[in-house]
Amino acid sequence: MGNSKFKADPLHGGIIKNMVIFALPVMAVSLLNMLFSSFDTMVVGKFGHPNAMSAIGASGSVIWTLIGSVMGCAGGVSMIVGNLYGRGDKERINKIVNAIPLSTGFLAVVLSVIAIIFARPILTLVNCPEAIMDGAMLYFRVYFCAVPFMIVFTFLTSAVQAKGDSFTPFIMQVVAQAVNLSLNLLFVIVFDLNLLGVALGTVFAQLTGLTLMIIYLAREKDELHLSVKRFKFFTGTKEIWQKGVPASLEGVALSLSTVYISALINKYSPDIIAGNAVADSIEGILMVAFMGFESGAVVFISQNLGANNIKRVRKSYITTLGFVVILSELMGAVVLIFAKPLVSLFVDATAANAVVISEVAVHKLFCLTMFYGLCGTMNSVFGCIRGLQDAKSPLIISIITSVVFRTSWVAIVPRLTGKIESIYMAFPLTWFLSTFLGMIMFEIIFKKRKNELEDAN
Numbered sequence: 416m417g418n419s420k421f422k423a424d425p426l427h428g429g430i431i432k433n434m435v436i437f438a439l440p441v442m443a444v445s446l447l448n449m450l451f452s453s454f455d456t457m458v459v460g461k462f463g464h465p466n467a468m469s470a471i472g473a474s475g476s477v478i479w480t481l482i483g484s485v486m487g488c489a490g491g492v493s494m495i496v497g498n499l500y501g502r503g504d505k506e507r508i509n510k511i512v513n514a515i516p517l518s519t520g521f522l523a524v525v526l527s528v529i530a531i532i533f534a535r536p537i538l539t540l541v542n543c544p545e546a547i548m549d550g551a552m553l554y555f556r557v558y559f560c561a562v563p564f565m566i567v568f569t570f571l572t573s574a575v576q577a578k579g580d581s582f583t584p585f586i587m588q589v590v591a592q593a594v595n596l597s598l599n600l601l602f603v604i605v606f607d608l609n610l611l612g613v614a615l616g617t618v619f620a621q622l623t624g625l626t627l628m629i630i631y632l633a634r635e636k637d638e639l640h641l642s643v644k645r646f647k648f649f650t651g652t653k654e655i656w657q658k659g660v661p662a663s664l665e666g667v668a669l670s671l672s673t674v675y676i677s678a679l680i681n682k683y684s685p686d687i688i689a690g691n692a693v694a695d696s697i698e699g700i701l702m703v704a705f706m707g708f709e710s711g712a713v714v715f716i717s718q719n720l721g722a723n724n725i726k727r728v729r730k731s732y733i734t735t736l737g738f739v740v741i742l743s744e745l746m747g748a749v750v751l752i753f754a755k756p757l758v759s760l761f762v763d764a765t766a767a768n769a770v771v772i773s774e775v776a777v778h779k780l781f782c783l784t785m786f787y788g789l790c791g792t793m794n795s796v797f798g799c800i801r802g803l804q805d806a807k808s809p810l811i812i813s814i815i816t817s818v819v820f821r822t823s824w825v826a827i828v829p830r831l832t833g834k835i836e837s838i839y840m841a842f843p844l845t846w847f848l849s850t851f852l853g854m855i856m857f858e859i860i861f862k863k864r865k866n867e868l869e870d871a872n
Contacts, residue, residue, distance in 0.1 A: 421582035423711075425718040426501065430730050433579075434715065434738070438707030440585035441576065445706035447592045469544075469685040471610070471692060474551040477541050477677070478558060480670035481530055485522050485566050487666035489573040491659025493713045494801050496577035501721020505638035510651040512574050512632065512639055518649045519570045523563035530559045541674055542681040544688075550610050557614035564621035571628050575639065577714055581707075587627040595620035661806035665797075665813045672817045676825055676838060683835070686768045690775025693761040697750060697776070698783055704746040705739040705791030709798035716802025725865050732799045732857065736792060743791030747784040754780045782839035789846035796853035803864055808856045816849040 423437035492511070499508050530537065534552045543551050572584040595616050602612025632641035680691050715731040750757065758776045762769050783790075797809040821841045829837040 421580075423579040423581070423714075425497075425579050425715040425731075426722055426724070426727075430715070430727065430734050434708065434711050434731070434734055437576075437579060437581050437711045437714065438738070440581040440707070441710045442703045442707035444572075444581070444585050444588045446700060446703040447588045469547050469689045469692070471551075471554055471613075474538060474543065474555045474558075477537055477674050478555060480667065480674050481526060481537075481559075482562055482565070483666035483670050484663060485519070485526055486569055487663030488519075488656060488659030489566075489570045490662035490713070490801060490806065491655040491657070492570055492573035493577050493710065494658045494662075494717055494804060494806065495654045496574050497714045497717030497802070498721040498804060500578060501718040507651065508574070508638040509640065509645070510647070511655060512571070512641060513645040514647040514650055514652045515570045515574065516567055516629075516641075517646050518652055520563055520567050521648070523566035526566075527559040527562045530562075531556045541678045544681065544685060547685060554610040554614050557611060558617055561614075561618040561621040564618075564625040568621065568625040568628055571625075571632065571641075575628075575632075576710060577717070578639065579714065579718075581710070583631060584628070587624050587631070590627060591620045591624035594623045658801075658804070658806045661810045662801065665806075665810040668810065668813045669817050672821050675822050676841070679825060679829070679838060680835075686771040687775050687835070689768070690772040691779060693758055693772065693776040694779035694783075696761065697754075697757050697780060701746055701750055701784070701787065702790075704742040704787070705795055708735045708739050708742075709795045711735065712795055712798040713802045716799055717804070720803060720864060723868050723871075725868055728802070728861070728864075731802070732861075735795050735799060739791040739795040740788050744788040747787030750780060750787075751784040754784075778836070779839050782836060783842055786843035786846065789843060789850055793846045793849040793853060796850060796857055800853065800857050800860060803857070803860045805860050808860065809853070812849055812852045812856065816845050816852065820848060821845045 421436065421440070423433040425433060425437070492515070496508055496511060499505075499511075534555045535548070538548060538551050538555065568587075575581075575584055598616035598619055599613050602608040602615055606612060608615070629641065632639055635641070677691075681688055712731060712735040715735075716728050719725075719727040719731060754777045755773070758773050758780075761776070762772050766772075797812075800808050821844075824841045824844065825838050828841075829835065831837075
């Protein structure tokens with residue numbers, strides 16, 4: 416798993432080549448993460464009980480909002496550890512790596528306990544229909560048993576990727592995904608465990624991924640070496656949280672907006688909820704078009720900023736945006752063309768409500784994929800800004816666009832038009848506004864960092 420030819424070098428060599436080497440495994444990992452959720456929806460849609468898919472759809476957005484409240488802080492690991500690699504400070508990197516298991520594990524367990532205890536009030540808050548409440552609560556509670564494994568793995572992955580190695584976490588996710596899919600099919604089809612089955616599959620898959628990561632880092636001999644004797648509880652992680660908390664709040668802001676929209680959609684029929692769940696699963700997979708380059712931007716720009724190579728910072732920014740615009744639009748076009756066949760993978764064609772669910776899903780995908788290049792550009796520009804060691808600007812922009820603008824739009828416009836399409840169009844409008852503000856902010860921060868480096872020299 417540690418073969419050097421699969422590792423990118425952010426500081427040396429061609430940026431395009433190294434960016435691709437880094438981005439492709441991250442894109443694959445992102446795809447596999449999305450498939451964790453998509454397989455849940457697909458398996459219960461094909462083989463589960465009635466309304467099982469609606470139960471997952473009704474709880475999905477709030478699950479990721481709660482997880483994102485901690486998971487987003489992993490962005491601080493990429494920013495700080497990447498910058499430390501540029502400076503060559505390996506001792507501090509090792510301290511951070513050995514503080515991650517206890518620190519993030521503690522926060523994740525607290526989050527999971529709260530979520531499990533207050534499952535019903537949380538789902539009631541997002542207008543989960545009473546007809547599917549019991550199923551949604553079961554899925555919600557069992558899923559959160561996997562969250563501690565998921566969060567610790569994500570933080571450790573960020574540390575490994577900050578070095579330029581995105582291939583090793585990819586292999587681990589392949590194994591974990593194989594476990595997830597196998598157990599989903601076994602628990603749902605063979606044992607007829609329905610929602611409990613797909614949630615348990617997630618628990619065992621996340622445990623598998625974390626176990627592989629711990630074994631790998633324990634065997635490492637460099638700054639990534641993980642040793643129980645060196646475990647610390649939050650010691651040496653101050654900068655991680657300083658950068659990570661704004662990144663986390665940004666994710667929470669985005670997710671709260673999505674939860675609000677989900678709550679509006681949950682007022683519709685279970686068939687419309689299910690159709691939106693299918694579209695969200697496919698759109699989540701589509702996000703892999705830019706996730707690899709977004710993560711790569713943080714690592715490449717952080718390392719080169721730490722190494723005082725401002726020209727390479729600019730080249731990394733341009734390379735990132737170039738790849739993302741092309742890939743996002745290309746994949747959006749592919750999904751748009753093949754929307755019906757893709758949706759059919761999630762829907763049982765023999766079900767009485769199959770036509771309605773499929774039509775809703777296809778229509779939402781049409782509204783989103785036409786402008787998907789904007790979504791990719793928005794996220795990638797934010798990644799580039801974080802690479803410049805600024806986590807607050809993306810947060811502020813997200814509050815302006817995704818919280819204030821988007822929630823205002825969906826609260827007002829759909830009531831005036833009476834059409835659900837008005838809700839869907841809030842997304843591309845938000846992407847455009849965020850991209851515009853993000854590009855302006857990047858240039859301001861880049862100029863500031865350039866002047867700081869020139870003054871230091």
